[in-house]
Amino acid sequence: MIPAAFDYHAPASVDEALRLLRSLPDAKLLAGGHSLLPMMKLRVVSPGHVIDIGRIQALCGVREDGRALVIGAMTTHWAIESSPLVRARAPLLAECASRIGDIQVRNVGTIGGSLVHADPAADYPAAVLAVEAEMTVVGAEGRRTIRARDFFTGVLSSAVRADEILTEIRVSALPPGTGQAYLKFPHPASGFAVVGVAAVVRLRGGRCEDARIGVTGVGPTAYRAEAVEKALVGTTLDDRTIAAAAEHAADGVEANEDLFATPDYRAHLARVFTKRAVRAALERAGRA
Numbered sequence: 313m314i315p316a317a318f319d320y321h322a323p324a325s326v327d328e329a330l331r332l333l334r335s336l337p338d339a340k341l342l343a344g345g346h347s348l349l350p351m352m353k354l355r356v357v358s359p360g361h362v363i364d365i366g367r368i369q370a371l372c373g374v375r376e377d378g379r380a381l382v383i384g385a386m387t388t389h390w391a392i393e394s395s396p397l398v399r400a401r402a403p404l405l406a407e408c409a410s411r412i413g414d415i416q417v418r419n420v421g422t423i424g425g426s427l428v429h430a431d432p433a434a435d436y437p438a439a440v441l442a443v444e445a446e447m448t449v450v451g452a453e454g455r456r457t458i459r460a461r462d463f464f465t466g467v468l469s470s471a472v473r474a475d476e477i478l479t480e481i482r483v484s485a486l487p488p489g490t491g492q493a494y495l496k497f498p499h500p501a502s503g504f505a506v507v508g509v510a511a512v513v514r515l516r517g518g519r520c521e522d523a524r525i526g527v528t529g530v531g532p533t534a535y536r537a538e539a540v541e542k543a544l545v546g547t548t549l550d551d552r553t554i555a556a557a558a559e560h561a562a563d564g565v566e567a568n569e570d571l572f573a574t575p576d577y578r579a580h581l582a583r584v585f586t587k588r589a590v591r592a593a594l595e596r597a598g599r600a
């Protein structure tokens with residue numbers, strides 16, 4: 313319950329935050345604080361310095377940049393789920409945000425904090441994989457872009473280095489005929505995903521032209537279910553082809569185990585939720 317003592321900093325710009333991050337030993341960025349503070353209270357981490365990036369306006373909000381949607385790293389889960397722009401341009405992200413924790417958590421937790429924290433049972437990772445988002449980070453050497461599929465590197469680790477700041481998440485517009493859906497089996501104790509599946513399917517002439525399936529909660533990191541995608545593309549996406557493709561949802565993944573779900577049960581849920589998510593996305597593609 314009681315975190316160790318630390319010094320608090322509240323920079324007003326990304327440059328100032330980067331300078332602090334470089335000059336202070338054992339510093340941690342503070343975004344919504346809803347993963348960092350619980351860990352500090354348990355003393356799993358005890359940083360000497362906390363750099364609060366919550367006052368940096370440039371990191372907040374949603375905007376359009378040509379055909380891309382750009383979401384600032386400090387945008388809260390609630391702002392994403394309720395944004396008309398996100399709902400229109402990247403409905404999968406809005407739906408995913410709306411399934412996170414409870415309303416108090418969504419009111420302060422941010423997309424940037426969630427992605428960098430990289431909890432294997434977090435919701436957004438499945439969605440950013442399925443929409444093939446690109447993450448922009450800044451550090452001492454300037455700006456670089458990380459593709460969603462290169463972003464999640466292990467349990468609680470991402471490709472963002474300790475001296476870098478994630479600034480924005482960029483999602484390209486999806487063509488007409490695309491349907492998307494995020495379905496989740498929440499853990500009864502924590503609300504995190506025992507399994508969460510984000511599906512994006514695109515139809516052309518009655519057949520599946522493109523399929524992208526992001527799965528979270530099952531393995532050490534969220535992943536693209538490539539075998540499912542391959543099995544879907546080119547088919548008419550009827551119940552039989554969807555069910556057959558979904559059988560591959562946990563192929564090659566060593567499934568997690570906890571008090572609630574054995575690895576076999578998790579893999580089973582991955583198959584069931586993949587089937588349901590593809591069906592839901594298909595229904596929406598038809599209506600697009």
Ligand SMILES: Cc1cc2nc3c(=O)[nH]c(=O)nc-3n(C[C@H](O)[C@H](O)[C@H](O)COP(=O)(O)OP(=O)(O)OC[C@H]3O[C@@H](n4cnc5c(N)ncnc54)[C@H](O)[C@@H]3O)c2cc1C
Pocket residue numbers: 340341342343344345346347348349350385386411412413414417420421422423424425426427428429431433434435436472476477478479502503504505
């Ligand atoms: C009760 C409860 C239930 C929850 N349920 C869910 C759930 O169902 N699904 C789910 O996905 N999540 C859930 N969460 C986690 C929640 O979504 C957190 O808000 C999120 O994981 C972290 O975001 P944050 O903004 O709070 O980050 P913080 O806790 O402030 O930071 C997390 C980590 O990211 C780093 N960081 C933050 N921002 C940046 C940045 N811009 N650049 C570089 N590093 C950065 C921090 O230094 C820290 O290491 C839950 C949390 C709680 C407390």
